[in-house]
Amino acid sequence: MGDFFYKPRDGWLADVIPFHEDGEFKLLYLKDWRDKEKYGEGTPWFLLGTKDFVGYTEYGEVLPRGGEDEQDLYIYTGCILKADGRYHIFYTGNNFHFPSQGKKQQAVMHAVSDDMLHWTKIPEDAFYAREDLYEVHDWRDPFVFWNEEAGEYWMLLAARLKEGPANRRGCVALCASKDLKSWETREPFWAPYLYTTHECPDLFRIGDWWYLVYSTFSDRTVTHYRMSRSLQGPWTAPADDAFDTRAFYAAKTWSDGQRRYAFGWNPTREGEHDYGTWQWGGELIVHEIDQRENGTLSVKVPKTVGAAFATEVPFEWSGVLGEWSLKDGNATASAADSFACATAGTLPDVCKITAKMSFGSNTRACGFVLKTDESLDRGYQIRFEPGRSRVVLDVWPRKGDIPFVVGMERPIELKPDVVCEVEVYVDGTVCEIYANGQIALSARLYDWKEGEWGVFVSEGQASFATELFER
Known part of the structure; x- marks a missing residue:
């Protein structure tokens, strides 16, 4: 809580x-x-x-x-x-x-x-x-x-x-x-x-x-x-x-x-x-x-x-899937026809993640994973989809053919090679996501109580300059 x-x-x-x-x-x-x-x-x-x-x-x-x-x-x-x-x-x-x-x-x-x-x-x-x-x-x-x-x-x-x-x-x-x-x-x-x-x-x-x-x-x-x-x-x-x-x-x-x-x-x-x-x-x-x-x-x-989240928390990247360039808070991957993910350790119960995210042309999706594990078989995704001009919250595993959590979708203009500034606030089960100082996506995270956080790219190229803060 x-x-x-x-x-x-x-x-x-x-x-x-x-x-x-x-x-x-x-x-x-x-x-x-x-x-x-x-x-x-x-x-x-x-x-x-x-x-x-x-x-x-x-x-x-x-x-x-x-x-x-x-x-x-x-x-x-x-x-x-x-x-x-x-x-x-x-x-x-x-x-x-x-x-x-x-x-x-x-x-x-x-x-x-x-x-x-x-x-x-x-x-x-x-x-x-x-x-x-x-x-x-x-x-x-x-x-x-x-x-x-x-x-x-x-x-x-x-x-x-x-x-x-x-x-x-x-x-x-x-x-x-x-x-x-x-x-x-x-x-x-x-x-x-x-x-x-x-x-x-x-x-x-x-x-x-x-x-x-x-x-x-x-x-x-x-x-x-x-x-x-x-x-x-x-x-x-x-x-x-x-x-x-x-x-x-x-x-x-x-x-x-x-x-x-x-x-x-x-x-x-x-x-x-x-x-x-x-x-x-x-x-x-x-x-x-x-x-x-x-x-x-x-x-x-x-x-x-x-x-209010002023205490920076150090973390270390770990490449889970794909080839990553990882240094300090920066992570870059190219996965033209695949999925790549890097994790950064246990997600604190109350924290803020900030990131300057950019992606290459024709990238299908990129974003963040929350409360996942090394297998990537469970947890949450904050998924930016440039081709659909939207950001969604997804959970895995999920039922049937539902593409993301129902109602957890916000429109956003996403352009290749243009930085998207993202802030993610987690407070127990409450999750508040802001992008470019323009849109908000509020959500709940219930089923997975703890786990690692990280970044991903799907069928494309993406870079992240990321920081983690606690109160």
Whole structure:
């Protein structure tokens, strides 16, 4: 078990509701113990503080769940804002028992605070989906912002249209308010007939561009974004419309005034097994968001996270297959019609691997092996495939004809003889991969607990200038 990426000691972290003030990120999050018998039913909100995404202050539970007969037995995702010197939370009150009792499962609810630690719920401010427009039991994840142009507060919600193809009714609903108490439900903000639902909507602006962020579980289980020069749309999709893989979900964003970050979670898998069902909640993962010249977004590791791994660890290469030139941290092989691999000793449980990788023309694949052995019959591959312009995570042995771990794929432009800079962070079963300061690939490594790490090339030529760090 690792100890770098945050999770509560006695449970798991799910959706994060970020805020920044006085030099500190305040991260409200949904906590799940996965132990109803011991901790009871429902999910409350807890609060974390961090200045660097490395060290965290635990402020404890701040928004307690309601009882079994109350709307907010499960306090699901929402948002926080500060208005007139007071903090406001808008959150989802969810109760799975209510539909069978003829009550609505979900409502938007309101709480206020003067210090972010002690919150007062305002039950009379709760409101529900408008039944002529929306399905009544899907009304969640409110995100509130001040719309300067309209002169009012706007609230975006995850909702479902009342009519249309059942698996395409997902939409971003819109409500408006002058006082943060009374809300008018309007026509949907965005209803594209693309998904079952658009969870955890989030909205921000950089320069001339607005960005709409949301998460889905029907097309792909990922966090998407769309972009527009106007709040009225159209909301267009970039070529790569996701921040990460299946292993980074429900991301919401916030800025410290200089940089914007996406806060999501790397989910666990049932039975702690590589083929186990993905679960709700896991460890906190933070990506820094950059805007490219064309307005599209990229993600990279926050500088403070990279700097936390400062102790360089010496290692020695060992050629396992193929002919290698091995010296210090450098490894080069030519394997025009074969596979070549060199290993570098036992992979530490918590570490960072950095590499400047380049490859020759017509190279089929190259990359890294993790937690393998001398036979290379088990372990993981981080495989860059130039011909397919992608990087994937693979595991061996694997089932049937699945070419890599399902959902563990990210697009990336790869050019011969052009250096690709790679960072790999391993923290127990959590694996975070970044390339060229542009893309992230989050993953889990369960079945192989330990083993060696190294580099490989398949049907081509590749060179690696590699370093290994611990904290």
